Amino acid sequence: MSKKELISKVGLRLDGRRADELRRIRCKLGVFSEPDGSAYIEQGLTKVLAAVYGPHQVRSNRLKAQADAVIINCQFSMAVFSTSERKKRPRGDRKSTELSLHLRQALIAAIEVEKYPWSQIDVYVEVLHADGGTINVIFFKFNRIIDLFRYFPACVNAATLALIDAGIPIKEYVCACTASIANDNQPMVDISHEEEILGGPTLTIVALPMCEKVVLMEMSQRFHLDHLKLVLEKALEGCKNTKNILDQAVQNHIIDVGASTGWAGTGEKVKR
Amino acid sequence: MTLSEAEKTFILHGVQENFRIDGRNRDDYRPMELETSIITHAFGSARLRLANTDVVVTVKVEIDVPFPDRPLEGKMEFFIDCSANATPDFEGRGGESLATEISNTLTAAYSSNSVFDYTKLCILKGRKCWKIYVDILILECGGNLYDAISIAVKAALWNTSIPLVKSVTIDGNNVDMNVSENLSDCIKLDISAAPLMVTLCKIGDHCVVDPTSAEEQCSQGAIVVAISKGKFSTVLQTGGGSLHPLTLIEKLKLGAKVGNRLEEALSETLSKVKEDGEMGFLN
Structure with a gap:
């Protein structure tokens, strides 16, 4: 492995972020009208x-x-053009099926399942563009192992927003984030593709950020037990920050939708 | 979505009066939005939104060996992915039959050299050629998939830049190629004759273009024609129901007329495409 430093002496990462900064998140609710x-x-x-x-x-x-709970049905799929090398098929391989199961597990924790007995909710996620640069080729073999899991956080966050847009009652936002450790003891949040290739282990967690509960945890390679706590805390912090961004997006969306309907005639005005 | 008998009758009467449920005439299209270069991983891409129908088309090229019987020609392959995002019926392998039908029609429409010049894709006779992968992702189905897909495919091919091969050296069985390092050196495809498909959906005694999904449910069958420079490159009859030969010819004429109009509108739009500006699903 390359010994390139993941965090420079002045505290900046390869893409210029600080250790506790997320990559830019931009999102939109209600992009389609059929679903x-x-x-x-x-x-x-x-x-x-x-x-x-x-x-x-x-x-x-x-x-x-089920008489007491709604069935959650998830499908993860990746467009054939999402990666730099053309994929053979969009779904149905083992890793996609595994991710579908993980996604289901994450969403069940958040959705109030007992509200809808004898019913079903379908959640479909589609990766349109996958993070990944030219380094792909060099570490191709290694890359295979971690391949799809790094798109998982974005999928969980997108699914949460879609659930909110559908008006399905959830206990709270369910967010996902990754974290890793650099220079032996500095935890860093939201690992980019480049960092994952160059660096060491990556921890992915799905959490309910308000009550600070971890729903799902996945780890690649290994951490020292002393480091795990640090990294976990960092990842949780990342989830909380993600939640704030998502929450802001939801509020903006509600303002947009509400304003265009005249707040259902209540005459109320909300300023952004 | 299933319609009741009364709703179907309402649509049918609207078509008879040349005043459809959304206020259009029988030969009007719904508004379309076209974006190009939206997928950076690809050599060319386009996204078309036709009212509720949303498709993303990307083009990737790879080096391949030409078919033995056509050593001077490149290859093109169409792959359709019906995303479950469009409708839950597409989950798992649910969309496969529709995908095969559309990709077969596209392959037929693009099969001739007078429609798309495959000899441009040849690098070395019988040894190397470019293979174009056209990947189509259906994100939302609001009716009239064929037309939307064909427009998006044409726009994506228009957007495609193929790397320039500067020289080829042969060493025994090895073929070495020298591809230009300069990113701005690339070949653009000639798509002036690329076909556009027009769906003519028969409702009652009349045919409508650009049917919505509700109208598709009322139809007794549809004809899909692929028009390339005023000529037909393929004709396909889908759905149940049968047509009288005279009606068929009449409909084909209508199809050609609408196809030419669509062609003009598309080339005008493509000439106005701006390279910069915010794009994608956020807007």
Whole structure:
């Protein structure tokens, strides 16, 4: 592995961020009109679209319907053109199926599942553009192992926004973030593709940031136990920051939608 | 979305009166938005939004070996991905039959050398050629997929730049190519004859262009014609129902007329495309 420093002496990372800074997040709710809820998010160079259908009658397998909870059905898929090398197929491989399962696990923790018995909610995420530069080629073999998981945080965040757009009751925002450690003891948040290739381990967590609960945790390579706590704290902090950004986007969206309908005739005016 | 009998009758009567549910005439299109160069990983890309229908088309090129029977020609392949974002029916392998149907039609429409010049893609006779992968992602279905896809494909091909091969050296079985380092050195594709598809949807006694998904449900069948410079490059009849030969010819004439109009509108739009400016799904 290259011994290039991930954080320079003045405290800047390869792309000019500080250790606790996220990449730019830009998002929009309600990009499509056919689905019940949809959202688009850009986190750095990763671009993800999410769509939510439901709650509706259980469609695929009626026997799966539950008396006490809604069924959450997730599908992760990646456009064939999303990576620099053309993908053979958009979904159905093992890693995509695994990510679908993880996504489901993350969303079940946030959605108030008991509200909709005998029903189903479909959540579909589509990665349009994947972060990844020219270094891909050199570390190709190594790259394969971590391949898809680094798009997972953006998918979770997009799915949360789409759920909110669909008006499905959730306990709180569910956010995801990655963190790693540089120069032996400095934790850093929101790992870019370049840093993941050059650096060491990466921790991905999905959390409910307000009650500070971790829903899902995934780790590549290994951490020293002493470091794990530091990195975990950093990742949680990242989730909280992400939540603030998402929350702002939701508020702006509500103002847009509300203002265009005249606040349903209540005559109220809200300033941004 | 399923329609009741009354709703279907309402649509049918509207078509008869030449006043459709959204106020259009029978041969009017809905508003379209076209963006190019939206995917940076690709050699060319376009996104078309036709009212509720949303498609993204990207073009990637790779080096391949020409077909033995056509050593002087390059290759082109169409791949359609029906994203589940468009409708839950596409989940898993649900969209595959539709995808195959559309990609077969596109392949047929682009199969002739007078429609698209494949000899431009040849690098070394019988040994090396460019293969163009046209990947189409359907993000939202609001009716009239064929037209939307064909417009987006044409725009994406227009947007494509293929690297310039400066020289080729042959050493035994090895072929070495010297590709220009200069990023601005590239070949643009000639798409002036690339076909545009027009769907003519038969509702009652009349045909409408650019059907919405509600109108598609009322139709007894549709004809898809691919028009290239006023000539037909492929004709496809889809859906149930049958047509009288005379009606068929009449519809084909209408298709050609609408296709030419669409062609003019597209070339005018493409000539006005600005390279800068905010693009993508955020706007």
